[in-house]
Amino acid sequence: MFNKLCIIGVGLIGGSVARAARQQGLSKTILGFGREDDLVNLQTAKQLGVIDDYCLNISEAVTNADCIVIATPVGAIESVFTLLKPLWNEKVIYTDVGSTKINVITAAERVFGCVPDNLVPAHPIAGAEQSGAVAAVDDLFVNKRLIITPDKSTRPDMVQTMRKFWERLGTQVAIMDAAHHDAILAATSHLPHIVAFALVDMLGHKDEQSEIFKYAASGFKDFTRIASSDPTMWLDICIANKNEIIPLIQQLKVELDKVESLLYSNDNEQLFNTFTYAGKARQRFLDLYEN
Amino acid sequence: MFNKLCIIGVGLIGGSVARAARQQGLSKTILGFGREDDLVNLQTAKQLGVIDDYCLNISEAVTNADCIVIATPVGAIESVFTLLKPLWNEKVIYTDVGSTKINVITAAERVFGCVPDNLVPAHPIAGAEQSGAVAAVDDLFVNKRLIITPDKSTRPDMVQTMRKFWERLGTQVAIMDAAHHDAILAATSHLPHIVAFALVDMLGHKDEQSEIFKYAASGFKDFTRIASSDPTMWLDICIANKNEIIPLIQQLKVELDKVESLLYSNDNEQLFNTFTYAGKARQRFLDLYEN
Numbered sequence: 001m002f003n004k005l006c007i008i009g010v011g012l013i014g015g016s017v018a019r020a021a022r023q024q025g026l027s028k029t030i031l032g033f034g035r036e037d038d039l040v041n042l043q044t045a046k047q048l049g050v051i052d053d054y055c056l057n058i059s060e061a062v063t064n065a066d067c068i069v070i071a072t073p074v075g076a077i078e079s080v081f082t083l084l085k086p087l088w089n090e091k092v093i094y095t096d097v098g099s100t101k102i103n104v105i106t107a108a109e110r111v112f113g114c115v116p117d118n119l120v121p122a123h124p125i126a127g128a129e130q131s132g133a134v135a136a137v138d139d140l141f142v143n144k145r146l147i148i149t150p151d152k153s154t155r156p157d158m159v160q161t162m163r164k165f166w167e168r169l170g171t172q173v174a175i176m177d178a179a180h181h182d183a184i185l186a187a188t189s190h191l192p193h194i195v196a197f198a199l200v201d202m203l204g205h206k207d208e209q210s211e212i213f214k215y216a217a218s219g220f221k222d223f224t225r226i227a228s229s230d231p232t233m234w235l236d237i238c239i240a241n242k243n244e245i246i247p248l249i250q251q252l253k254v255e256l257d258k259v260e261s262l263l264y265s266n267d268n269e270q271l272f273n274t275f276t277y278a279g280k281a282r283q284r285f286l287d288l289y290e291n
Numbered sequence: 292m293f294n295k296l297c298i299i300g301v302g303l304i305g306g307s308v309a310r311a312a313r314q315q316g317l318s319k320t321i322l323g324f325g326r327e328d329d330l331v332n333l334q335t336a337k338q339l340g341v342i343d344d345y346c347l348n349i350s351e352a353v354t355n356a357d358c359i360v361i362a363t364p365v366g367a368i369e370s371v372f373t374l375l376k377p378l379w380n381e382k383v384i385y386t387d388v389g390s391t392k393i394n395v396i397t398a399a400e401r402v403f404g405c406v407p408d409n410l411v412p413a414h415p416i417a418g419a420e421q422s423g424a425v426a427a428v429d430d431l432f433v434n435k436r437l438i439i440t441p442d443k444s445t446r447p448d449m450v451q452t453m454r455k456f457w458e459r460l461g462t463q464v465a466i467m468d469a470a471h472h473d474a475i476l477a478a479t480s481h482l483p484h485i486v487a488f489a490l491v492d493m494l495g496h497k498d499e500q501s502e503i504f505k506y507a508a509s510g511f512k513d514f515t516r517i518a519s520s521d522p523t524m525w526l527d528i529c530i531a532n533k534n535e536i537i538p539l540i541q542q543l544k545v546e547l548d549k550v551e552s553l554l555y556s557n558d559n560e561q562l563f564n565t566f567t568y569a570g571k572a573r574q575r576f577l578d579l580y581e582n
Contacts, residue, residue, distance in 0.1 A: 125508045145506055174506075187494055188507035192514045195486060197569040198546045203478055204572025213576035215436055215465070216479035217416045219520075221580060222513040223483045227573045229510075231566035235559055242554045249551045253544050255489045260540045263533045268526055275522035278488040281495025282518045285504035289512060 001165060002027040006065035008080055010034060010045045010054070012128060013097050014071030015136025018050050020169040023138045029053075032133075033061035045133035058083050062092070067165075070096040075236035078107035085111055093158045095120045099185065099233075101149040101178035103240035108151075115151040120162045122148045123181065124171060125189075129228055142170030149178040186244035191252065193234055194245065196227040292456060293318040297356035299371055301325060301336045301345070303419060304388050305362030306427025309341050311460040314429045320344075323424075324352035336424035349374050353383075358456075361387040366527035369398035376402055384449045386411045390476065390524075392440040392469035394531035406442040411453045413439045414472065415462060416480075420519055433461030440469040477535035482543065484525055485536065487518040 005027035007014045018030045032051040034042045042054035055061040062068060062084070070080050077098060084094070094116070098104055101121050108115045126144040128135060146166045150159050163173045207213045238245060262271045296318035298305040309321045323342040325333045333345035346352040353359060353375070361371050368389055375385070385407070389395050392412050399406045417435040419426060437457045441450050454464045498504045529536060553562045 125506060127508070127510075144508070147506065184501070184503045184506050187497060187503045188511050192490065192511055194550055195490060195547070196514060197566050198550050199483065199486060199543060200569040200573050201565050202542060202546045204568060204575070206478060207572065207575065210475070212475045212478045213572075214579050215416055215438065215475050216576055216580065217418070217435070219418075219517045220479050220483055220576070222516045223487060224573050224576070225513045226510045227569045229570075231563055231570055234566055235563050238554060238562065239557060239559065246551055246554055249547050249554075251493055252490060253547055255493045256486070256540050256544055259485055259489050260537055263529060263537055263540075266530060268530065271529065272522055272526050274492050275488050275525055277495060278491040278518045279520075279522055281491050281498065281504075282515050284495070284498065285507055285511070285515070288505050289507065 001161075001168075002067045004028065004065045004067075005030045006033060006061055006068045007031070007051065008033045008061075008068065008070045009072035009076075010038075010042060010051060010133045010136075011071060012131050012133075012135045013124065013126075013140070014069065015045055015050045015133040016126075016138070016140035017069055017071065017097070017169070018045075019136050019138045020141055021165075022049075024168045026165060026168055027067070031055060031061060031065070033058060041133050045136075048133065048136075050133050050136050059087060062087050062089075065092060067093045067095070070094070070098075073233050073236045074098045074100055074103060074240050075232075077104055078111060081107055081111040088112075088116065090118060093118055093120060093161060095122050095162055097122060097124055098240075099123055099189070099237045100240040101147075101181045105149075105151055105178050115153050117153045117155045118158055120148060120150065120154060120158050121178065122146060122162060122166065123185070124166070124169075125185075126171075129225070129230075131230055131233075139170065141166070144171050146171035146173050147181050148173060148175045149181050150175065151178070182241050182244050186241055186248055190237060190241055190245050191248045193226050193229060194238065194249065195252065196224055197234070200224050200227040292452070292459075293358045295319065295356040295358075296321045297324060297352055297359045298322070298342065299324045299352075299359065299361045300363035300367075301329075301333060301342060301424045301427075302362060303422050303424075303426045304415065304417075304431075305360065306336055306341045306424040307417075307429075307431035308360055308362065308388070308460070309336075310427050310429045311432055312456075313340075315459045317456060317459055318358070322346060322352060322356070324349060332424050336427075339424065339427075341424050341427050350378060353378050353380075356383060358384045358386070361385070361389075364524050364527045365389045365391050365394060365531050368395055369402060372398055372402040379403075379407065381409060384409055384411060384452060386413050386453055388413060388415055389531075390414055390480070390528045391531040392438075392472045396440075396442055396469050406444055408444045408446045409449055411439060411441065411445060411449050412469065413437060413453060413457065414476070415457070415460075416476075417462075420516070420521075422521055422524075430461065432457070435462050437462035437464050438472050439464060439466045440472045441466065442469070473532050473535050477532055477539055481528060481532055481536050482539045484517050484520060485529060485540065486543065487515050488525070491515050491518040 301323040
């Protein structure tokens with residue numbers, strides 16, 4: 001499919017793209033690019049065979065590449081665009097794997113004046129708590145969903161090439177606009193992360209006095225797993241998508257007000273209905289998730 | 292240890308007490324008691340060897356029993372006390388396995404005028420999403436915590452007997468007063484359940500319009516697992532412990548206000564600190580949980 005794939009940021013996601021692309025034979029060579037302070041990670045990536053080689057010079061890194069994957073944290077995408085701007089090549093497909101998409105579009109507009117027609121923004125809905133090239137695996141994307149969010153200017157042939165690329169990595173690809181993507185992910189990913197961080201932050205301060213965590217069980221472990229996610233990555237995501245997230249936080253507070261007032265007034269019937277509706281809604285999610 | 296163990300309510304917990312007690316040889320016979328509408332479950336329990344036999348008549352059920360375990364939902368404990376009152380025997384140890392403890396004490400006070408000195412309230416911090424005798428297993432309590440909450444009148448010899456009983460089932464036993472128990476469990480169990488129910492209730496209504504669940508991932512699955520818990524059981528728990536839970540809901544709303552305002556003002560540093568503190572607090576929990 002490609003002669004040279006260039007991965008900018010060889011972390012969990014970028015490294016797993018490299019591993020899966022190699023396994024599927026999608027590129028003759030795979031090169032990693034990173035900054036000086038990423039050198040040890042890049043060396044590890046090369047030793048582990050995640051990438052063929054690495055390069056700290058962006059100009060060398062992109063030479064002869066026909067696909068460039070930006071796999072940095074969301075907050076670094078604009079500076080990567082700035083780095084790439086003088087080297088931008090109309091024939092190359094540029095893509096990214098960021099968890100928020102409006103910010104990629106607006107970063108491109110700021111740097112290039114408009115969204116380049118050979119930029120294909122994408123978001124593989126896959127991840128893990130671990131990070132770095134050392135955590136990269138061949139099958140991170142197998143049976144996962146991937147959303148491509150083309151801008152109105154994006155070249156349809158390049159969208160189709162990237163759809164095929166991601167399908168070969170095992171994903172189910174959907175195409176939607178960036179605003180819809182950000183609204184959906186705010187609800188089922190960003191809001192839950194914020195709630196988990198907020199709840200554990202609050203209980204952590206209580207625990208300092210009273211050892212409440214000693215008596216917490218497996219339900220608490222699962223509920224709070226996402227509070228162990230990388231804080232830098234999640235800071236970037238939350239800031240990038242705050243326009244969607246803030247109204248959801250407000251809605252959740254209204255929902256908590258409702259439960260609080262049902263408890264206060266011993267409204268067993270409405271509480272039971274709320275809990276039952278939630279259980280059924282989750283079952284609807286599980287049916288989708290498992291098929 | 293006992294000649295006859297009587298289990299009132301042979302569900303997941305009651306059935307697992309029976310199975311584990313049999314495996315450890317802690318009682319010569321184990322009898323289950325339930326209401327008429329529990330007949331099929333009791334028949335299943337007998338067929339599966341969870342209990343030796345069952346009985347729908349409370350007077351026969353408790354005859355010659357030296358330990359009676361009340362394993363009904365929390366909301367039914369007062370009616371079980373009423374049922375047991377005319378048959379109450381000073382030599383028998385009565386215990387329960389309810390997830391809230393102040394309500395057991397106050398239910399006993401309402402029914403008996405004071406807390407009987409041979410009632411040893413307990414809470415094994417163990418469970419599963421499944422319910423009924425069919426879900427009962429030998430090892431539900433192994434390496435789990437169990438909290439005994441004696442009243443000031445509770446006989447110390449009976450507390451010691453029940454401590455030994457539960458330790459033989461594999462639990463690590465702690466002893467504390469009921470109010471402290473309820474405050475701790477409200478924080479790490481009841482509040483997370485309410486938040487999970489509230490969030491899934493809210494998102495479920497959105498999903499009806501926009502299929503947001505289609506793009507939710509494994510993080511969402513784990514975060515919401517407790518929203519699939521039995522709504523009847525959780526209604527009981529939330530009502531029983533609402534005096535502890537309501538202030539925690541209020542505190543969580545304040546915490547969400549804080550995050551919302553940090554997002555609004557782009558206070559990256561404080562957001563990063565909050566997320567980082569939460570991650571470290573969860574690590575403290577994991578260290579306790581895994582040791």
